[in-house]
Amino acid sequence: xxxxxxxxxxxxxxxxxxxxxxxxxxxxxxxxxxxxxxxxxxxxxxxxxxxxxxxxxxxxxxxxxxxxxxxxxxxxxxxxxxxxxxxxxxxxxxxxxxxxxxxxxxxxxxxxxxxxxxxxxxxxxxxxxxxxxxxxxxxxxxxxxxxxxxxxxxxxxxxxxxxxxxxxxxxxxxxxxxxxxxxxxxxxxxxxxxxxxxxxxxxxxxxxxxxxxxxxxxxxxxxxxxxxxxxxxxxxxxxxxxxxxxxxxxxxxxxxxxxxxxxxxxxxxxxxxxxxxxxxxxxxxxxxxxxxxxxxxxxxxxxxxxxxxxxxxxxxxxxxxxxxxx
Amino acid sequence: xxxxxxxxxxxxxxxxxxxxxxxxxxxxxxxxxxxxxxxxxxxxxxxxxxxxxxxxxxxxxxxxxxxxxxxxxxxxxxxxxxxxxxxxxxxxxxxxxxxxxxxxxxxxxxxxxxxxxxxxxxxxxxxxxxxxxxxxxxxxxxxxxxxxxxxxxxxxxxxxxxxxxxxxxxxxxxxxxxxxxxxxxxxxxxxxxxxxxxxxxxxxxxxxxxxxxxxxxxxxxxxxxxxxxxxxxxxxxxxxxxxxxxxxxxxxxxxxxxxxxxxxxxxxxxxxxxxxxxxxxxxxxxxxxxxxxxxxxxxxxxxxxxxxxxxxxxxxxxxxxxxxxxxxxxxxxxxxxxxxxxxxxxxxxxxxxxxxxxxxxxxxxxxxxxxxxxxxxxxx
Ligand SMILES: Cc1ncc(C[n+]2csc(CCOP(=O)(O)OP(=O)(O)O)c2C)c(N)n1
Ligand SMILES: [Mg+2]
Numbered sequence: 001x002x003x004x005x006x007x008x009x010x011x012x013x014x015x016x017x018x019x020x021x022x023x024x025x026x027x028x029x030x031x032x033x034x035x036x037x038x039x040x041x042x043x044x045x046x047x048x049x050x051x052x053x054x055x056x057x058x059x060x061x062x063x064x065x066x067x068x069x070x071x072x073x074x075x076x077x078x079x080x081x082x083x084x085x086x087x088x089x090x091x092x093x094x095x096x097x098x099x100x101x102x103x104x105x106x107x108x109x110x111x112x113x114x115x116x117x118x119x120x121x122x123x124x125x126x127x128x129x130x131x132x133x134x135x136x137x138x139x140x141x142x143x144x145x146x147x148x149x150x151x152x153x154x155x156x157x158x159x160x161x162x163x164x165x166x167x168x169x170x171x172x173x174x175x176x177x178x179x180x181x182x183x184x185x186x187x188x189x190x191x192x193x194x195x196x197x198x199x200x201x202x203x204x205x206x207x208x209x210x211x212x213x214x215x216x217x218x219x220x221x222x223x224x225x226x227x228x229x230x231x232x233x234x235x236x237x238x239x240x241x242x243x244x245x246x247x248x249x250x251x252x253x254x255x256x257x258x259x260x261x262x263x264x265x266x267x268x269x270x271x272x273x274x275x276x277x278x279x280x281x282x283x284x285x286x287x288x289x290x291x292x293x294x295x296x297x298x299x300x301x302x303x304x305x306x307x308x309x310x311x312x313x314x315x316x317x318x319x320x321x322x323x324x325x326x
Numbered sequence: 327x328x329x330x331x332x333x334x335x336x337x338x339x340x341x342x343x344x345x346x347x348x349x350x351x352x353x354x355x356x357x358x359x360x361x362x363x364x365x366x367x368x369x370x371x372x373x374x375x376x377x378x379x380x381x382x383x384x385x386x387x388x389x390x391x392x393x394x395x396x397x398x399x400x401x402x403x404x405x406x407x408x409x410x411x412x413x414x415x416x417x418x419x420x421x422x423x424x425x426x427x428x429x430x431x432x433x434x435x436x437x438x439x440x441x442x443x444x445x446x447x448x449x450x451x452x453x454x455x456x457x458x459x460x461x462x463x464x465x466x467x468x469x470x471x472x473x474x475x476x477x478x479x480x481x482x483x484x485x486x487x488x489x490x491x492x493x494x495x496x497x498x499x500x501x502x503x504x505x506x507x508x509x510x511x512x513x514x515x516x517x518x519x520x521x522x523x524x525x526x527x528x529x530x531x532x533x534x535x536x537x538x539x540x541x542x543x544x545x546x547x548x549x550x551x552x553x554x555x556x557x558x559x560x561x562x563x564x565x566x567x568x569x570x571x572x573x574x575x576x577x578x579x580x581x582x583x584x585x586x587x588x589x590x591x592x593x594x595x596x597x598x599x600x601x602x603x604x605x606x607x608x609x610x611x612x613x614x615x616x617x618x619x620x621x622x623x624x625x626x627x628x629x630x631x632x633x634x635x636x637x638x639x640x641x642x643x644x645x646x647x648x649x650x651x652x653x654x655x656x657x658x659x660x661x662x663x664x665x666x667x668x669x670x671x672x673x674x675x676x677x678x679x680x681x682x683x684x685x686x687x688x689x690x691x692x693x694x695x696x697x698x699x700x701x702x703x704x705x706x
Binding site: 037126297 | 398399427445446447448449450451452467468469507508510511512513538539540541545546606607611612667668669670673674677684685688692695696698699
């Protein structure tokens with residue numbers, strides 16, 4: 001059998017397992033990743049099968065997790081680090097920005113940082129404070145870091161392996177509210193490249209540009225719009241740094257309407273960069289300004305109101321209407 | 327490399343270089359200690375018992391509310407009642423406490439309506455009370471952060487000349503709560519350092535409940551936590567965290583030392599997290615139920631009850647308390663459902679003291695969109 005049905009989280013688990021089998025220098029480190037298998041069970045069973053030296057329960061210190069991982073790379077290890085929740089990556093921010101992102105540059109390429117930093121991100125699970133953040137732009141704007149995110153089980157399985165195989169540091173953003181979404185994983189065929197976007201639904205009237213958790217929301221929006229005779233194209237960015245916007249430009253040249261969707265706040269979010277580049281490359285094809293549908297410029301609100309805060313079908317379809325009516 | 331290191335420190339050995347201060351045994355016997363004594367009479371022990379009992383009821387009710395879907399999550403504190411009530415009742419009104427997310431008993435001691443604790447867990451609030459009104463900061467989820475805040479507050483007390491006057495009304499101190507897991511964070515060790523350097527009037531109160539989610543204490547430290555203080559230049563004390571009298575006595579002494587201008591103390595309250603880390607956690611994946619059973623025998627509430635019964639406390643006292651706990655439960659159930667729902671529009675106004683045009687614009691757009699849905703109905 002070459003395909004298997006599994007939830008996105010299981011795809012990550014299977015991908016981690018495959019990467020550890022392929023290269024004995026790959027090791028996992030993070031809080032509660034061992035016996036517990038991580039709070040989301042993404043590392044479930046790995047310590048049992050690969051031992052405590054390759055799946056390391058970290059002391060409760062994110063700065064320690066990042067800092068020691070850097071040292072391990074000097075011994076040829078390829079650490080895959082789990083940050084328990086998006087909101088807890090900040091204690092490690094200094095090591096990520098000031099150290100991980102710079103070693104290759106400072107050493108003129110002699111020092112490599114094959115570190116993967118896995119971060120469950122985004123809201124929508126009714127969590128308490130600091131468990132629903134979307135800090136991806138803060139990494140994407142840092143020179144020297146690559147940032148990717150998956151939106152489905154197949155990408156989860158392949159992208160985590162590709163990120164681990166990369167000699168550059170990769171911040172791997174996991175759409176936590178989609179961990180339980182089932183999908184087909186093709187276990188054999190050549191994977192799509194890591195740093196490439198792709199069209200996940202063809203359409204002709206307007207282009208929805210999203211990544212991670214918002215891809216599903218956009219696909220649902222496109223289904224709803226189709227019932228009203230509006231044909232939306234949906235693009236899953238997959239790679240946030242570097243961006244791969246050629247598929248976006250091609251689509252926008254066709255539709256003339258671009259809407260960027262993310263959970264992170266609007267101001268200086270990825271939507272700002274994407275919108276600027278679309279304007280630069282597709283100016284004469286645009287029939288309306290690029291519209292952003294994003295979280296508001298607020299700290300993440302209490303969870304009972306998060307559905308109002310997060311982009312949903314209503315806000316996306318409203319943006320489509322506004323773009324088409326422009 | 328190997329992750330398995332020699333066990334130089336047995337985490338559940340309460341003796342060693344840092345013997346536990348204990349004043350009431352698990353069997354309910356009072357014992358003497360060379361340095362620390364509980365100064366209150368049996369009436370004040372009954373007061374402590376009342377707090378312990380009510381704190382456990384808060385936990386019980388919150389659990390039930392979580393199971394009924396009224397709150398999304400709860401961080402149970404069962405087993406840690408003595409550590410929290412003993413230390414919480416050692417505070418004076420002018421003192422200030424910086425909690426984690428589990429200090430439900432300390433909140434009770436600080437006069438915070440327990441119903442307000444539910445707001446955070448219900449997802450209608452990020453705070454819930456006014457820190458200044460209660461001398462009790464907002465719950466802190468980012469592990470360790472609050473220990474530095476406590477240290478800064480303590481430095482402020484020194485700057486304000488609020489320590490060292492031998493004046494029980496004026497002299498004040500701070501207490502910082504944190505867990506065994508938190509001792510691995512840089513922020514906590516920085517707090518120790520700053521407090522030592524500035525001789526800050528702060529007590530670091532670590533509830534070593536032996537777990538940080540699934541990680542045992544040996545994942546955080548290879549020596550008694552109390553021992554850490556010595557390296558920073560102040561005293562560490564290890565106390566039986568299931569003994570409310572000992573926790574009260576030790577914290578009272580440490581707070582007084584701080585109020586007297588004699589600097590920080592680290593207290594390690596050696597206790598046990600009887601329940602799950604939170605209601606989302608499944609502790610059967612990482613610990614034996616046999617371990618939990620042995621800790622049931624050291625229950626912090628049962629031993630006080632035994633003591634009070636032997637002292638001849640009438641059954642009526644316990645019955646009245648049970649009725650009071652029932653009332654508290656009723657209050658929590660009703661108040662939880664009555665907690666006001668958050669209004670996203672209003673939240674735009676609390677980002678800054680001086681709002682910004684950008685936020686004003688986003689707020690207006692949000693309201694206009696929300697209103698348009700109400701008039702047209704949802705397009706989806
Ligand atoms: C900076 C940070 N990292 C990770 C977490 C996730 N987390 C929440 S509680 C916890 C364990 C805390 O253990 P401990 O300090 O012993 O306190 P306890 O929960 O036992 O009261 C972890 C890892 C967090 N809240 N903050
Ligand atoms: Mg703990």
